[in-house]
Amino acid sequence: MIGIYAHHHGSGHMHRCRAIQRELRAMGHECEILSTAGGDVTLIDDASDTPRELRSGRAMTAGGTLHYAPYGAPQIARRFAQIANWVAEHQPDAFYVDVSNEIAAFVRLMGVPVVVHAMPGARGDAPHQLAYAQADAIVAAWPDWVPVPDHLQAHADRLHAVGGISRLTPRKSVERNPNHVVVMAGLGGSTWSPEDWDAVQRACPEYRFTFLGGDNHVDDPTELLQSAGIAVTAGGQNSVADLAATDTPAVILPQPRPFAEQKLGALALDGLATVRNAFPAPDEWPELLRQRDTDWGRWQTEGAARRAAEVIAAVAENPGQPATCVITLADANRKDHLTHQVNLMPMGVDHVTVALADAEVLTKAVPKSHVVEGPRNLAAARNLGAQVAIERGAEVLVFLDADCLASDALVPRYVSALSQRPDAVVAGPVTYMRQGEMRVTDPDPHPARPNPTPGELVDADNYNLFWSLSFALTATTWERIERDFGGFDPGYEGYGGEDTDFARELQRHGIPLVWVGGAHAFHQWHPVSSPPWEHIEDIVANANRFHAKWGSFPMEGWLEAFEAEGGVVKQDAPARYILRNYELHHPRGK
Structure with missing residues (x-):
């Protein structure tokens, strides 16, 4: 059995986990997803309605060691109890966390090998670093040519960049309509408004727009994306992976997210899509929508979910470290x-x-x-x-x-x-x-x-x-x-x-x-002498042995210091050092 935790904010975490779960099952592993957002095991919501003073400052973050640990929220204890009971019953060989530093640490404390999902953004804070340090492996849903972010440099030995993970399976022979624009906001929300798009449509009357987001969604956007001439999306990992999987030209508008996740993640998209960090003015859109060059193959979506599953399975099969x-x-x-x-x-x-x-x-x-x-x-x-x-x-x-x-x-x-x-x-x-x-x-x-x-x-x-x-x-x-x-x-x-x-x-x-x-x-500190006169006989004998073997002298700084104070003399032919009345100048043990 392998456990998977899917974060319940937005839909991307669950979509990604389902794609990985399918691959793990195809490899012969039992696998269950635990999540508040419709997992195989439904967890209670941990949202807190406790008084503000019990969920602010140190009370919320446990002194900066965690992200979410408010006082006075009994539902959190019940939620963790659900997870502990599942672990106790199933004794999983590994547990994949996408994403929660608290869940990763909790499961690891129960003696289960943990694989965590790496998110883009500025994540050098203590809770993220704890989760990364404890993990047996780290899965990153970006291609292997993306430079390792600073916050993951210390964990690069366990980082596996598997490519963009998409749940979509492209269809063959779908013709694109160059004048059709698909706009996807995602469940995480967006900063643009209907009024913004009204102005864009007035500036681009030759285009037909389809808007997805909020209550207006489709279970499978594959055909819409493949038939669109261009898409406009937020910069979430799943949105980007879906664009790459369907090879859809795109304008990407990174949205405000914790840890500047989308804005920093979009830095890797240069040459793959058009990225704008602010909503463009209406008169900019005609030119933006004409930009159709893309090279989405570089995002390495094909086989990415399988590669992630293989990382998790490898941890399940061989956790721990050599004796x-x-x-x-x-x-x-x-x-x-x-x-x-x-x-x-x-x-x-x-x-x-x-x-x-x-x-x-x-x-x-x-x-x-x-x-x-x-x-x-x-x-x-x-x-x-x-x-x-x-x-x-x-x-x-x-x-x-x-x-x-x-x-x-x-x-x-x-x-x-x-x-x-x-x-x-x-x-x-x-x-x-x-x-x-x-x-x-x-x-x-x-x-x-x-x-x-x-x-x-x-x-x-x-x-x-x-x-x-x-x-x-x-x-x-x-x-x-x-x-x-x-x-x-x-x-x-x-x-x-x-x-x-x-x-x-x-x-x-x-x-x-x-x-x-x-x-x-x-x-640790201890008294030293420089040069170490108490070892002069050994140093001279060993230096001469080394020279006879390798043709050069080691410990030259000490030998030169001994020579300067009259303890030794250097002989040229054959090259060697000779002790010379050193005890007269530096009695043994000084």
Whole structure:
């Protein structure tokens, strides 16, 4: 069973849902529409007649988190009870919402995978963003060449532009009357008046006008549209789709709607129809009605309802996300930071800690993590962590430094990126926090690393920017890495160089490195020395090993700082760095 919610304002939502329902049923799915406007399950109306003070400001919007939640409206509770009872009885595999942010959130809270319908307009507000973020998929009834709107950029990985969805089936061999104008206002209402059209008709006496709207409607306008020389309509999604399905030349007059839906949606119609944001003066209409050029095939209406049904069916058949495990390395020195990481980790994510030392201490500190005793060698410890995670069933591996906290978006962004680029290693931005800070919001990423917009994926052109602080890959890619070059190279001892070596191996073996917008990690403060004199021996040894392998030095900023203060000297032939009485200038541990 698949559930569908159809909004009851206007007729377009129901028409669209019926078209999708037919396709789902043709694919073998049981499917019922819940709606106040004549669905298979009739819901009571939620219109409120409560006192104004109970349905204004915070009372209406729950402090800006919802669109419609007034106090003192018991019919809303009864309406939600109807939906809850239907869900409890049918246990749907998925639920398509067209449209209501409150219904989408409510059904999702009952543990049902949700697909939401994306509407045009300015919808960056919190309620819309909540619905989009919670959805397993988002259906947009516009063609795939339309640029992703700003409010959907962060959710583009789950956005499916299926084309305009029309309920109409065009007939063959219908001849158009060039002097017949069909005017459709739609049930949503219009700003034009009978007096406006009286003036237009006086200015265009050679045309015959048919007016549809309000009480004057036809169940199926296919023949009227196909026989008309031109149509004049509002800018609703269904009206546009019907024009495209019947290939009818049109003048489109976007009407005032919430979130500037029609006006902003009409921006995509340039070259497909004539759009006017205000009702034209009578003397403009003779020229407007002569404009018949159109290219409605670009609106991709053919098969659009089927494509929407396939998106919904795919969610019903395979909801959820791959098993994911976060892997980190730690010892007792990082115990507090590790506990913060584990306790702030999103629910439903496995966690493995490879103890570089002090396994018993860490096991007590982070009982929610699976702690395994490992080698002190960082490269070998990462390789062990991957092995343990895969043995525990992980399909996605997220490597996160023990000092780092995961934002709520980190795991979902990585999982989404890997669903699109399963052959890649993906990495997100890292924000360094100040002393005393503890947060996983308001990122301010380190400027030396890429920071794409949320949801954007950018192929790396400089693998040297790879950072082992935060990255992810599929278990399948890790297994390929093990076959190709063994994972992180344990020949690097102690601190430094092994992650840059790993990135070079990725590049040499043709494994893409992809920067993921919005996959933010937050690095907790701890004292640092720059350059890190306490690690100078490891850094010099690892830098020389790296140069012998790759012909260049990593960590050059530190090496140059050591050299400037007399800690090392650079030798040209063979190229290498040599320790030089550094303890006289910088005693170990300073």
